[in-house]
Amino acid sequence: MLRALEAVASAQPMGVSELSRRLDISKPAAQRALLALAETGWIRRSEHQPGRWVLTVKVLEVANQLGGELGLRDLARPAMLELVRATGEAAHLSVLDGLDVVTIDEVESTEVVRIHWSIGTRGRAYATANGKALLANLPASQLSQHIPDPLEAFTDTTITEIEQLHRELAEIRRRGYSVQRGELRPDVASIAACIFPVPDHPLASLSIFMPIQRYPADGGEKLGRLVAEAAAKISVGLAGI
Known part of the structure; x- marks a missing residue:
């Protein structure tokens, strides 16, 4: 077996x-x-x-139990803590599972007003920043496995046209991070970047997660760079295992 x-x-x-x-x-x-x-x-x-x-995702769950130096969550935790200190927002670690993205770890926000998003929570990948960061970095041959047809609208801002989604995924690859504002829940915004120790093989994604009213007016470029840098640190650490 x-x-x-x-x-x-x-x-x-x-x-x-x-x-x-x-x-x-x-x-x-x-x-x-x-x-x-x-x-x-x-x-x-x-x-x-x-x-x-x-x-x-059971494969990843077992891998995370092999030891501190081998576990994705253990390796990612310092970068997540640093990201929360730098931004004040919650940091989430997520993986793809079929059409969904699943949260496998969280460091809570230091802000008084925060969004609760527990470990194990699922969301359609195309409607989340974590999911879009992963979709954008998948090999083209695997992408269709993780995108439903049709695309369901969860809010007024959810992407429901496949051509628009593909354009956004291309922009995420160019920019290095993904953004969603109210696409899965109208009160939530997030910014995410992909973790991939091997090129073209995304393993997980890292995000910051906030009430939508705290999303920066400048479009989140500074926060996006911070998230991308943190995800890159995790990728380098995994590549060295």
Whole structure:
């Protein structure tokens, strides 16, 4: 079963026939391996290709338990604390899981008025800064797995046109950070940057998260640079593991 998990990780989304060829096993054996991995929470069916399978965030959760120096959360925590000290806003660490982005760690804001966004909270990736930072840095071949069709409007400012979303993702790649103002919830704004220890393989994203009335009038360029610098520090640290 471990060989099957490694195969899915190397070429997701993975189907029964491809797994059978890669491992040189029968299709029934490949199907049993995939179902066993799904039952234990390691993989799930692809949103866009139901006959194929992709990893879940359980892989990352286990990786974070391997030791302080190996855990993403442990490694990211100093940069998150520094970011909160510099901005006063909450810092969130998130990962992609299918169509959603999932918060896996948080350092709370030092401000009196703050937004509570607990660990484990999910949101559609295309409507969040964390999610858009990750989508913008995915290989083109994987992008469709994480974008629903159609795009649902959660607020009046949610992007609902796929062409507009692609334009924004291109701008995020150019700029180095993403922004959302009231796209998932009308009272929340955030700025995020991608963490990727290996080019074209985004692992997570780092954001600052604030009530929308505290979003800076200048468009958040200074905050965006701070978030991007913090994410880059985490990426360098991960690359050195």
